Amino acid sequence: MPILSYLVLPQDGAMDQLCSDLSSMEYCEIIPADNQEVVVLVTDTPDDKVEETLQETLKNLPSLQSFSMTYGHNAV
Amino acid sequence: MKLNRRSFIKSAAAGSAIAAAGSIFPGISFANWKEQTGSAGQITWKKAPCRFCGTGCGVLVGVSGDRAVAVKGDPNCSVNKGLCCVKGFHVVQALYGKDRLRTAKVRRGGKMVEVPVSEALDIIAAKMKQTIKETGKDSVAMYGSGQWTIPDGYVASKLFKGCIGTNNVEANARLCMASAVTGFLTSFGTDEPMGCYEDIEHADVFVTWGNNMAEMHPVLFSRMLASRKRRGNVEIIDLATRSTRSSQASDKSILFKPNTDLAVANAICYEIIRNDWVNWDFVKKHTTFHKGKTNIGYGTEDHFKFKDAPEDISFEEYKEFLSDYTPKKVEKISGVSARDIKYLASLYGDPSKKCTSFWCMGMNQHVRGTWINNLVYNIHLLTGKISTPGNSPFSLTGQPSACGTVREVGTLTHKLPHGVVMKEAHRKMAAEIWDVPLTNIDPKPTYHTVEMFRALDRGDIRFIWIQVTNPMITMPNLTRYRNGALKDDRFIVVSDVYPTPTTDVADVVLPAAMWVEQEGMYGNSERRTQHFDRIVPGPGETMSDTWQIIEVARRLGYEKQFPWGEDEYIGKIWEEYRRFHDSPKHNMAPYDVLKKRSGVQWPFVDGKETRWRFNSKYDPACKPGSEFDFYGKKDGKAWIWARPYEPAAESPDDEYDFWLNTGRVIEHWHTGTMTRRVPVLHRAVPESYVEIHPEDAMNLGVTNGEMVKIISRRGEVTMKASIDGRGKPPRGMVFVPFFDESYKINEVTLDAFCPISKQPDYKKCAVRLEKA
Numbered sequence: 001m002p003i004l005s006y007l008v009l010p011q012d013g014a015m016d017q018l019c020s021d022l023s024s025m026e027y028c029e030i031i032p033a034d035n036q037e038v039v040v041l042v043t044d045t046p047d048d049k050v051e052e053t054l055q056e057t058l059k060n061l062p063s064l065q066s067f068s069m070t071y072g073h074n075a076v
Numbered sequence: 077m078k079l080n081r082r083s084f085i086k087s088a089a090a091g092s093a094i095a096a097a098g099s100i101f102p103g104i105s106f107a108n109w110k111e112q113t114g115s116a117g118q119i120t121w122k123k124a125p126c127r128f129c130g131t132g133c134g135v136l137v138g139v140s141g142d143r144a145v146a147v148k149g150d151p152n153c154s155v156n157k158g159l160c161c162v163k164g165f166h167v168v169q170a171l172y173g174k175d176r177l178r179t180a181k182v183r184r185g186g187k188m189v190e191v192p193v194s195e196a197l198d199i200i201a202a203k204m205k206q207t208i209k210e211t212g213k214d215s216v217a218m219y220g221s222g223q224w225t226i227p228d229g230y231v232a233s234k235l236f237k238g239c240i241g242t243n244n245v246e247a248n249a250r251l252c253m254a255s256a257v258t259g260f261l262t263s264f265g266t267d268e269p270m271g272c273y274e275d276i277e278h279a280d281v282f283v284t285w286g287n288n289m290a291e292m293h294p295v296l297f298s299r300m301l302a303s304r305k306r307r308g309n310v311e312i313i314d315l316a317t318r319s320t321r322s323s324q325a326s327d328k329s330i331l332f333k334p335n336t337d338l339a340v341a342n343a344i345c346y347e348i349i350r351n352d353w354v355n356w357d358f359v360k361k362h363t364t365f366h367k368g369k370t371n372i373g374y375g376t377e378d379h380f381k382f383k384d385a386p387e388d389i390s391f392e393e394y395k396e397f398l399s400d401y402t403p404k405k406v407e408k409i410s411g412v413s414a415r416d417i418k419y420l421a422s423l424y425g426d427p428s429k430k431c432t433s434f435w436c437m438g439m440n441q442h443v444r445g446t447w448i449n450n451l452v453y454n455i456h457l458l459t460g461k462i463s464t465p466g467n468s469p470f471s472l473t474g475q476p477s478a479c480g481t482v483r484e485v486g487t488l489t490h491k492l493p494h495g496v497v498m499k500e501a502h503r504k505m506a507a508e509i510w511d512v513p514l515t516n517i518d519p520k521p522t523y524h525t526v527e528m529f530r531a532l533d534r535g536d537i538r539f540i541w542i543q544v545t546n547p548m549i550t551m552p553n554l555t556r557y558r559n560g561a562l563k564d565d566r567f568i569v570v571s572d573v574y575p576t577p578t579t580d581v582a583d584v585v586l587p588a589a590m591w592v593e594q595e596g597m598y599g600n601s602e603r604r605t606q607h608f609d610r611i612v613p614g615p616g617e618t619m620s621d622t623w624q625i626i627e628v629a630r631r632l633g634y635e636k637q638f639p640w641g642e643d644e645y646i647g648k649i650w651e652e653y654r655r656f657h658d659s660p661k662h663n664m665a666p667y668d669v670l671k672k673r674s675g676v677q678w679p680f681v682d683g684k685e686t687r688w689r690f691n692s693k694y695d696p697a698c699k700p701g702s703e704f705d706f707y708g709k710k711d712g713k714a715w716i717w718a719r720p721y722e723p724a725a726e727s728p729d730d731e732y733d734f735w736l737n738t739g740r741v742i743e744h745w746h747t748g749t750m751t752r753r754v755p756v757l758h759r760a761v762p763e764s765y766v767e768i769h770p771e772d773a774m775n776l777g778v779t780n781g782e783m784v785k786i787i788s789r790r791g792e793v794t795m796k797a798s799i800d801g802r803g804k805p806p807r808g809m810v811f812v813p814f815f816d817e818s819y820k821i822n823e824v825t826l827d828a829f830c831p832i833s834k835q836p837d838y839k840k841c842a843v844r845l846e847k848a
Binding site: 001003004005006007029031032033034035036038040041042044070071073 | 086088089090092093094095096097100104106107151152
């Protein structure tokens with residue numbers, strides 16, 4: 001049951017779209033910065049397989065420029 | 077509230093990311109991050125406006141369980157952008173003083189005894205019925221506050237004006253900003269500032285007129301200083317009667333003799349015209365010239381009446397009037413050098429500089445308060461420096477909802493939520509919205525605040541309900557009004573959160589919910605309405621002031637007018653109240669919009685806030701095609717007034733040879749009821765004092781901290797001397813902060829007021845000093 005957090009940067013001008021995309025995805029919670037184009041993403045998935053799938057989806061998200069993990073915990 | 081393990085890990089994950097972001101992106105803010113963990117458990121952050129002054133700073137209140145435990149500035153609020161002042165940072169501690177009123181009390185056999193709140197409400201309703209039956213509807217009164225929430229004031233007005241049929245509704249904002257209201261009405265025909273706080277980032281010159289913003293509006297003052305630091309070419313001029321922290325931080329400090337700001341303002345206009353710095357295009361298109369009565373009195377006698385008689389005058393007549401105010405002549409009156417007057421005029425007159433004037437109590441608590449408001453508007457109108465970004469004459473407020481509750485809801489004797497009781501169309505609108513017969517609403521105003529307390533003393537008023545204010549500290553010439561309240565056949569109800577000198581004179585005390593213990597709205601200085609939720613429960617049997625009034629109204633038989641349930645009443649009241657302002661000139665935001673945002677400015681039209689009124693670029697209420705439209709006046713033109721200098725009601729003489737000036741300090745708010753219960757604020761300034769000029773102190777034989785007796789024709793107070801402290805009065809003046817109920821300085825002050833606004837002058841009376 002992995003819980004991870006990331007700092008996510010949007011493509012230019014795609015902050016709103018990124019927030020919209022991430023908040024509509026299952027297992028994702030976001031905290032957008034209110035004065036810069038940065039989003040904190042916390043993922044809470046049921047198992048490693050779902051986690052891997054989610055990471056693949058994130059990598060292919062058009063509104064997302066980059067994301068870097070800041071925290072990881074695999075609860076059992 | 078328990079935090080489970082999974083929530084804790086997720087919260088830690090979010091915290092880790094936010095901490096990482098903080099190190100990579102300096103200054104980054106995550107205001108919407110509602111939860112964090114700590115040793116005390118989970119903290120939830122919820123938005124509210126600050127409880128204290130009229131600036132309207134947004135705060136985030138940290139809640140753990142049922143208790144507010146922390147505060148931070150709300151970076152989403154454009155007012156303060158995450159900043160707070162020293163009071164704001166400690167605001168939640170004001171909720172938790174040890175002596176909070178938790179139960180109702182009733183005076184029986186000369187002693188206050190605890191009773192259930194429902195019993196106290198029964199007693200209040202019965203006493204109101206009895207009083208109305210025996211001595212008439214105008215013998216019962218409500219005295220409220222600029223700290224009332226908007227729903228508090230609205231239901232008070234509806235009950236008293238609409239249901240009972242008396243205009244005996246006043247609020248303590250009469251003591252702090254009535255002159256600003258009459259200034260706006262006489263110059264522009266409609267109330268409240270045309271500008272907004274964004275002016276601070278646009279202005280090149282700030283002139284603070286008798287306004288110690290560094291202590292009274294510190295967050296706005298910080299914005300001014302930040303703008304000066306960032307842009308480099310910004311100038312701040314402090315024009316005042318004593319040196320303060322604002323003077324120290326300003327680029328130039330100019331002192332004038334009390335009440336002579338009238339002459340200084342006229343001299344600035346004289347210079348603007350003499351140098352042909354007039355914006356003729358603006359003046360010709362958008363202004364007209366007028367004069368009113370002179371030698372208008374001071375209202376120190378009971379039943380004082382005054383009605384102005386405006387007359388049109390020409391520009392040439394206005395220019396002739398100003399010939400009495402040459403810089404040389406005004407130097408003799410005011411003590412301000414002709415050179416400084418010319419310098420001030422050159423700043424206002426320079427077409428390349430954007431000018432903002434700020435004022436608060438210095439101009440409003442003034443026996444010619446309406447006039448000095450008019451005269452500062454004159455400067456901005458002659459130069460066309462108004463209603464555009466950075467060009468603002470701006471009256472600041474002292475209380476969190478003096479604008480929202482008193483000026484907009486109209487909780488003054490002559491007002492209705494829209495318009496005035498004297499106009500049938502306005503009464504009709506109120507009768508329809510309130511669902512009461514038109515004949516219920518009396519077309520005649522009754523008593524303004526000073527006269528209301530005089531009426532209580534005389535016995536014309538027998539029952540008064542006081543909410544969210546402390547008049548037994550704040551009324552000028554206090555001894556008369558306290559003795560009046562203590563008379564045997566007077567019945568005083570006080571709703572408050574702590575014991576005060578006002579609860580001491582009460583027959584019934586109701587324990588009130590405070591600030592975020594209830595849902596409500598405030599309205600700040602810049603036309604911004606700010607909603608807050610009930611974030612924490614109040615202690616004991618505390619109840620919102622709104623609900624107290626509703627409970628009494630129902631006991632009086634007005635169930636139909638007050639039908640709402642406890643879980644919905646604030647939203648229902650707001651939507652009913654909004655109907656009064658349904659026009660592009662004053663439309664208010666819907667309830668669901670207010671709930672989401674950290675404040676919304678009115679007029680709120682087609683989903684947009686209005687930053688600058690009367691300017692067609694920004695204000696949808698302006699006539700199409702007009703550049704500026706002062707639509708409060710029928711012809712759309714603002715009034716430039718010829719108003720003379722007249723002296724204060726009482727000036728120093730051989731017997732009483734000092735001016736007494738009163739005011740506030742940054743650590744304490746108003747009568748200190750809340751801030752004196754916040755340990756860090758109390759320790760910072762534990763008691764009041766009298767500021768004296770060092771040479772006056774030497775002549776008196778007094779050193780710092782020694783006791784001085786301050787004596788006027790009305791009373792005396794003995795307190796410690798402060799010499800060369802944070803505030804420095806000129807020779808011949810003393811200054812006393814009024815926050816400390818141990819030293820009732822208003823037993824010394826004079827109940828003279830501006831005959832137009834009826835706002836008392838707390839800044840000027842004559843005293844003599846003795847070493848105690």
